[in-house]
Amino acid sequence: MPWKCPVCGTENDDNVLYCTNCGAKRPEQVSPQPESVSAQQQSNTSAIAQQVQEQSQQPEQSLPQQQSTPEQSAPKQPEQNAQQVVVPQQPVSVSNRYYIIFIASPVESLIKTKLPLDFETFPNISIGRSPENVIVIPDPAISRKHALISLENNEVFIEDLNSTNGTWLYDGKQFQPIKSKTKLDNNAVIKLGNSTIVKFVKE
Numbered sequence: 239m240p241w242k243c244p245v246c247g248t249e250n251d252d253n254v255l256y257c258t259n260c261g262a263k264r265p266e267q268v269s270p271q272p273e274s275v276s277a278q279q280q281s282n283t284s285a286i287a288q289q290v291q292e293q294s295q296q297p298e299q300s301l302p303q304q305q306s307t308p309e310q311s312a313p314k315q316p317e318q319n320a321q322q323v324v325v326p327q328q329p330v331s332v333s334n335r336y337y338i339i340f341i342a343s344p345v346e347s348l349i350k351t352k353l354p355l356d357f358e359t360f361p362n363i364s365i366g367r368s369p370e371n372v373i374v375i376p377d378p379a380i381s382r383k384h385a386l387i388s389l390e391n392n393e394v395f396i397e398d399l400n401s402t403n404g405t406w407l408y409d410g411k412q413f414q415p416i417k418s419k420t421k422l423d424n425n426a427v428i429k430l431g432n433s434t435i436v437k438f439v440k441e
Contacts, residue, residue, distance in 0.1 A: 240252055241254075241264055241265075243257035243259065243260060243262050243264075244262065244265055245257065245260050245262040246259050246260040246262070248260070250264070334392070334440050334441060335354065335440070335441045336354070336355040336357065336389075336394060336438070336439070336440050336441075337352050337353060337354050337355060337438075337439045337440075337441070338352075338353050338355065338373075338428075338436040338437065338438055338439070339351070339352050339353075339436060339437045339439060340353070340434070340435075340436050341427070341435045341436060341437055342433060342434065342435040343375070343377065343433070343434045343435075344377055344378075344379075344433050344434070345375075345376055345377065348375070352439075353373065355387060355394075356372075357389040360372050361388065361389060362386055362387075362388045363386070363387045363388070364383060364385075364386050364399075365380075365384050365385045365386070365387065365430065366380060366381055366382050366383040366384040366385070366399075367380045367381065367382050367384070368382040368383060370383075371383065371384075375430065375434055377430070377431055377433065377434045379403050379431035379432040379433060379434070380401070380403070380430055380431040380434060381399070381400075381401035381402050381403070381431075383399045383401075384398070384399060384401040384405065384430055384431070385397065385398050385399055385401065385405045385416075385430060386399055387422075388419075393421055394421070394422045394438065394440070395419045395420060395421055395422065396416060396419070396420055396422055396428065396438075397416065397418065397419040397420065398415075398416050398417075401430075401431070402431075403431040403432050404416070404431070405428065405429070405430055406428065406429035406430075407420060407422075407426065407427070407428055407429075408426070408427035408428070408429070413429050422438045423438075424438070424439065424440045425437060425438065425439060426438040
């Protein structure tokens with residue numbers, strides 16, 4: 239490519255180092271950067287600067303918090319084997335005290351004896367001639383398992399256990415046979431068999 243002498247303005251061939259007219263030295267050529275390259279670099283620089291500015295202006299976005307479910311928040315309890323708890327039966331709470339007083343008996347030592355009815359220990363008190371009963375009466379006219387006295391809701395009941403000579407309740411005039419569970423009032427008079435008579439007392 240021909241070059242122009244900076245001194246005299248003569249155009250010289252590209253392969254000539256000195257001006258053919260004035261002998262001036264060919265100036266050093268500085269290869270200019272193509273405008274397209276410099277423009278592209280400037281565009282890239284502007285784009286990077288704009289991206290940095292936009293990132294600095296944007297508010298920080300917090301990561302979404304994971305919602306904790308009750309299963310996650312609460313510590314997992316170790317599984318326990320289901321065991322049936324057996325609660326021991328509490329003794330019957332008795333607010334009053336109950337007694338039977340022997341009025342008549344073939345056993346003279348029992349007459350006028352005041353015998354407590356311990357419902358706290360025995361909710362159902364069996365009466366009979368056999369030693370397995372709670373109250374044992376050695377009367378041959380009384381059956382082995384003769385009668386049963388029980389406490390229900392602070393009320394005392396008596397029932398006959400299919401005895402041979404029966405259980406009787408005095409109604410003020412005469413003794414009436416007990417056919418089913420019967421409530422005992424205070425000072426009730428009961429006949430067991432033929433000759434044992436007791437009085438029920440509540441204190």
